[in-house]
Amino acid sequence: MARPLHADIDLDALRHNYRLARDLAPSSQALAVIKADAYGHGAVACARALEDLAPAFAVASLEEAAVLREAGIAKPIVLLEGIFAHDELERVDAWGLWLVVHSEWQVAALLDYRPRRPIPTWLKVDSGMHRLGFDPARAKALWQRLRAVPERVTALHLMTHFATADALEPGYFQYQLGMIEALAQRLGAPTCLANSPATLAWPQAHGAWNRPGVMLYGSNPLVGENDATRDLRPVMTLRSELIAVREIATGEPVGYGGRWRAPRPSRIGVVAAGYGDGYDRHAADGTPVLVDGQRCSLAGKVSMDMLTVDITDLPGADIGSRVVLWGEDAADGTRLSIDEVARHCDTVSYTLLTGILPRVPRRYRQS
Known part of the structure; x- marks a missing residue:
């Protein structure tokens, strides 16, 4: 697979x-x-x-x-x-x-x-x-x-x-x-x-x-929104899945440097995506991610091939759960704006879109 x-x-x-x-x-x-x-x-x-x-x-x-x-x-x-x-x-x-x-x-x-x-x-x-x-x-x-x-x-x-x-x-x-x-x-x-x-x-x-x-x-390249920007539709959806789930105790660190520590007994989902794919290594704790169409947050530094998210409030999430890093969840139409993700990375959408590396397959669809 x-x-x-x-x-x-x-x-x-x-x-x-x-x-x-x-x-x-x-x-x-x-x-x-x-x-x-x-x-x-x-x-x-x-x-x-x-x-x-x-x-x-x-x-x-x-x-x-x-x-x-x-x-x-x-x-x-x-x-x-x-x-x-x-x-x-x-x-x-x-x-x-x-x-x-x-x-x-x-x-x-x-x-x-x-x-x-x-x-x-x-x-x-x-x-x-x-x-x-x-x-x-x-x-x-x-x-x-x-x-x-x-x-x-x-x-x-x-x-x-x-x-x-x-x-x-x-x-x-x-x-x-x-x-x-x-x-x-x-x-x-x-x-x-x-x-x-x-x-x-x-x-x-x-x-x-x-x-x-x-x-x-x-x-949306504007600082704010208007009717036109609200009509824009995301073209790229960066998708992955959870490949592992860990249960950790209060105070346990996650990822390189232990930047994120569990504020309570927590479930951590491991996503197959990292900076070796072009996902921004500067993404801060709290950067939004969709898991099975529900928002959760990045927990810990992005690694080359993986990143970790806090799924404590998503009891149904498990290995194989669908992940949207930005774009639209095809299952229920939930959207995660790349512009919101970019703000958490202290950058702009241009750098995220152009930074996706060749090892990430592009799958094109058109009706």
Whole structure:
């Protein structure tokens, strides 16, 4: 019998979340962001599930685009970080990719290259994230240079990235939005501005294109909730089983370092999952886990291949009981939000989803 840990990937939920992103911005087109192996869900499977819905996909690099093209994905693919070397333009051209340019050398390389057909290009502006992109004062000249070579560049858009669209305090977001909107108006430029949080919460940021990412996978990127985030459905459910049950006396320690000690006579369930699978080693005592659809808590440090939970209040739980580490219990529909688990790990859902390692089998389902 195989080790019981696996990741269920609900492709119907993925399609539901994409439709939500699209419906929130009916005047925009929605890129499906599937970088980092679709946030750990499997880029090829997710692209195939969305291919009839999404007009284009987005990835971080040429290597990620290659995986999709080799799998037969024919839709446009945007390279969000652009090229990393001049010679990559040949494959951008051959594979019909769309290009983001954020550095002077990328613009120079593009202007020196003679493509088979003009390359759709998005000019990235640093409106305040201070990571990638051109200073707004420089963007006008670059825009004009790119517009002047229609045999090389087509479908030119302005793009930026928001640093605080997820926050309750809108001040800095509004500063960034005002800056890029003013520039777009001066240039008469179509835009791609909204990431997942802006797609969910800031309709004024919806441009010609939006870039929903983590929301496609059912995670709420906002500090709070709204009606849209409550409609998200989890795509990944990390499932396992109890493989052992121990009964311990009051005061007995559990796990490495004895961090957790039993406050009463306790039953401890051992789960087949650990940091060697990608479950976060920093998970604190009290991190929620579902056992047979009922909430219980992590008790003790996460080990490489196992973790331990306090099942004292679940007298029916035993070896073979089903475990959900995040996602949805298929038996009764009980959900455990990955965002709640992430808070107990002092991290964000992105790190949990992308951290699930290859030894965890992915099982895809779609009606």
